Amino acid sequence: xxxxxxxxxxADHSSHCYGCGRLNDQGLKIxxxxxxxxxxxxxxxxxxxxxxxxYVYGGLIASVIDCxxxxxxxxxxxxxxxxxxxxxxxxxxxxxxxxVDYLKPTPIDTEMILRGTIVEIKERKVVVKVTLSAGDNxxxxxxxxxxxxxxxxxxx
Amino acid sequence: xxxxxxxxxxADHSSHCYGCGRLNDQGLKIxxxxxxxxxxxxxxxxxxxxxxxxYVYGGLIASVIDCxxxxxxxxxxxxxxxxxxxxxxxxxxxxxxxxVDYLKPTPIDTEMILRGTIVEIKERKVVVKVTLSAGDNxxxxxxxxxxxxxxxxxxx
Numbered sequence: 196x197x198x199x200x201x202x203x204x205x206a207d208h209s210s211h212c213y214g215c216g217r218l219n220d221q222g223l224k225i226x227x228x229x230x231x232x233x234x235x236x237x238x239x240x241x242x243x244x245x246x247x248x249x250y251v252y253g254g255l256i257a258s259v260i261d262c263x264x265x266x267x268x269x270x271x272x273x274x275x276x277x278x279x280x281x282x283x284x285x286x287x288x289x290x291x292x293x294x295v296d297y298l299k300p301t302p303i304d305t306e307m308i309l310r311g312t313i314v315e316i317k318e319r320k321v322v323v324k325v326t327l328s329a330g331d332n333x334x335x336x337x338x339x340x341x342x343x344x345x346x347x348x349x350x351x
Numbered sequence: 352x353x354x355x356x357x358x359x360x361x362a363d364h365s366s367h368c369y370g371c372g373r374l375n376d377q378g379l380k381i382x383x384x385x386x387x388x389x390x391x392x393x394x395x396x397x398x399x400x401x402x403x404x405x406y407v408y409g410g411l412i413a414s415v416i417d418c419x420x421x422x423x424x425x426x427x428x429x430x431x432x433x434x435x436x437x438x439x440x441x442x443x444x445x446x447x448x449x450x451v452d453y454l455k456p457t458p459i460d461t462e463m464i465l466r467g468t469i470v471e472i473k474e475r476k477v478v479v480k481v482t483l484s485a486g487d488n489x490x491x492x493x494x495x496x497x498x499x500x501x502x503x504x505x506x507x
């Protein structure tokens with residue numbers, strides 16, 4: 196596992212995302228890392244992230260899958276080009292589509308572990324499958340289709 | 352448009368959802384209503400719901416589509432049975448799967464309007480398609496597959 200998270204390589208002016216921006220103090224500030232060929236993110240919900248009492252609401256699950264997916268896409272694109280993350284030209288991705296299957300209720304008092312697998316990588320598109328586990332259970336599965344941010348957005 | 356939102360019929364002990372629970376003071380408290388044969392929800396993002404500066408992060412969009420979808424499913428199930436919402440036995444739904452296609456960046460300073468269309472209704476399953484618009488643009492499209500909460504969960 197690398198010491199610096201994928202999100203820590205994002206430029207300051209594009210680090211305000213509620214899900215993954217290190218500069219959004221009201222946000223979730225998720226952190227994603229390589230774990231061999233896969234990516235990993237650990238996140239512990241807050242008590243107010245409730246769905247039904249004792250369990251996490253689906254929107255949080257979608258949010259962390261989404262941001263872990265786009266972070267993983269960026270890291271994978273750099274690796275695919277044989278470059279260190281953060282080198283120029285910078286590679287930043289946004290979500291074109293997100294799919295989440297909710298398999299079991301996700302307990303709110305347990306660390307969630309998200310594991311990402313890169314299943315497709317093209318020049319401007321990366322597809323990431325994500326499993327979300329809590330304890331011994333896989334509680335949700337997701338797929339993020341991420342597309343590279345056009346340079347004229349000025350994010351990189 | 353009805354005066355009482357779908358979510359206002361949920362039982363107190365199942366009204367703590369971060370997305371739609373009227374009793375979660377840190378949550379989004381979305382409100383959904385009938386609008387003819389469709390359902391509608393209006394939500395104005397907060398400034399910290401940022402993705403990239405000026406636009407809404409995808410997780411919020413997924414969250415409001417999700418909760419508007421399950422609320423719409425509950426309302427549709429009552430209507431399908433010819434019953435007033437809130438009458439017993441209560442009908443409450445959770446999300447089995449969620450799909451969101453992000454079509455355009457969603458501006459953060461504009462009210463989002465979500466419109467739900469019931470596309471399938473079976474005994475314990477309702478499928479809802481949702482469009483999310485801001486101003487003149489459809490910014491996202493979603494589909495929520497909602498399943499009725501088993502009675503032994505004690506939510507209704």
